[in-house]
Amino acid sequence: MSQPVSILWFRQDLRLADHPALHAALQRGAVIPVFIYSPEEDAWPPGGASKWWLHQSLQSLAASFEQLSAKLVIRRGDTAKQLEMLVRETGASAIFWSRRYEPFAIAQEHKVEKHFQRLG
Numbered sequence: 001m002s003q004p005v006s007i008l009w010f011r012q013d014l015r016l017a018d019h020p021a022l023h024a025a026l027q028r029g030a031v032i033p034v035f036i037y038s039p040e041e042d043a044w045p046p047g048g049a050s051k052w053w054l055h056q057s058l059q060s061l062a063a064s065f066e067q068l069s070a071k072l073v074i075r076r077g078d079t080a081k082q083l084e085m086l087v088r089e090t091g092a093s094a095i096f097w098s099r100r101y102e103p104f105a106i107a108q109e110h111k112v113e114k115h116f117q118r119l120g
Helices: 019-029 048-067 079-090 103-119
Strands: 005-010 030-037 073-076 094-097
Touching: 005 019, 005 079, 019 030, 019 094, 019 103, 030 048, 030 079, 073 079, 079 103
Parallel strands: 005 030, 005 094, 030 073
Antiparallel strands: none
């Protein structure tokens, strides 16, 4: 019997250490790490320094996963739709993420939750 597959949706917490959502996902079984670039869903567009930081941080995170023989999936577009496609591609039965507290981020989380509730 194979273990359940979960998706770990990385947002701003681009690290492996001290990551409660990662720990919870690993307790369940196999984990597919994903980062979805969707600047149009943020409250303000990222500037040059933010883009540089993101690029460097994603490279570092991807390298950390490579050391564990895993691959960081990076997508661009509507978060709920990208997560749905990844669920369909992988058969994942759960999605984990770290909570954010900015109003636009909370709205994004609710959108994702409602999207998957509609899908069942």
